[in-house]
Amino acid sequence: MKALAYEKAHALDAFAVNVAEVAEPRLRDGDLLVEVRAIGINPGEAAIRQTRSAEPGGRVILGWEFAGVVAEAGSAATGFAVGDRVLGTGDITRDGCWAERVAVDHRVVAKLPDRLAFTDAASLPIGVLTAGEALFRDQDALPAGVDRVLVIGGAGGVGSMATQLLKATTPAFVIGTASRSESREWATAMGADLVVDHRGDLAGQLHTAGIGHVDLVLSTAGTSGHLGAIVEVLRPFGHLAAVDVTGPLDLGAFTGKSLSLHTEMVFSRITAGGDVAGQGRILARAVDDVVAGRLRPIVTTTLEGLTAETVKAAHALAESGRTIGKTVIQVAG
Structure with a gap:
């Protein structure tokens, strides 16, 4: 063949x-x-x-x-x-x-x-499985107490499916990140309640929108580069789900907030x-x-x-x- x-x-x-x-x-x-x-x-x-x-x-x-x-x-x-x-x-x-x-x-x-x-x-398949397994690890449900979810890379394949799955199956408030007008429009069309720019000050943009913290971050791209901002916007005892971790991460900042981390690889x-x-x-x-x-x-x-x-x-x-x-x-x- x-x-x-x-x-x-x-x-x-x-x-x-x-x-x-x-x-x-x-x-x-x-x-x-x-x-x-x-x-x-x-x-x-x-x-x-x-x-x-x-x-x-x-x-x-x-x-x-x-x-x-x-x-x-x-x-x-x-x-x-x-x-x-x-x-x-x-x-x-x-x-x-x-x-x-x-x-x-x-x-x-x-x-x-x-x-x-x-x-x-x-x-x-890849988007549904990666997003589903990353988000819903506890008996097909979000972790307890998760009401606000930030999806970094909201216009990509995994981010698009994650936003849809969250809006279709949970009451969570979903924040997507996107940096261009067309990607912002797409993330909104996927169902994001709010779209912010991952190239800017994430915490500042959330504060302007009246959001002090998020409970869970799903990072689909650039996790190592965004790690400081992720820690800043997560609440104490919050959760990071990352699908692109291929090397070492400096997790020292996680300890001060008792944050949890889990990775996802679809295979x-x-x-x-x-x-x-x-x-x-x-x-x-x-x-x-x-x-x-x-x-x-x-x-x-x-x-x-x-x-x-x-x-x-x-x-x-x-x-x-x-x-x-x-x-x-x-x-x-």
């Missing part, structure tokens, strides 16, 4: 992802083989392309956000049949979905109704162990919410055809740091 692959880690200006002929995925007992119809693009994949090289003689196939049609089911892949329309993520240690077909654990997949387009569906359930099927349940609930109008897909840019050119264009958008919502590639066929 055809796939988009590369061998050595590289920068965008030396883009080396090309069409390759690769072997069909090998299914495990609990796998589905999915014909890919649309893929979502994520900044994390661009970071992997920049840093991860293939093993000698191998290649890297990226992409862990997709919608498509089940072509085959493993013997232990219950609840699905050939021909089912699905959306899902996958396993970052296995080949991704930049290919005609992808093998994926059925527990991180959910069915799609006919009324939900593949391109819309492909904009949902940890399947790579490190845990309730893997919980991700399928989160996706299925999100699909129901979209159909009912409680959530909306976040695709803002659609590129046609899974080619080296479209992938490069998508990564250029991802690396710009100015993406609003989600870029999706529609795969021919």
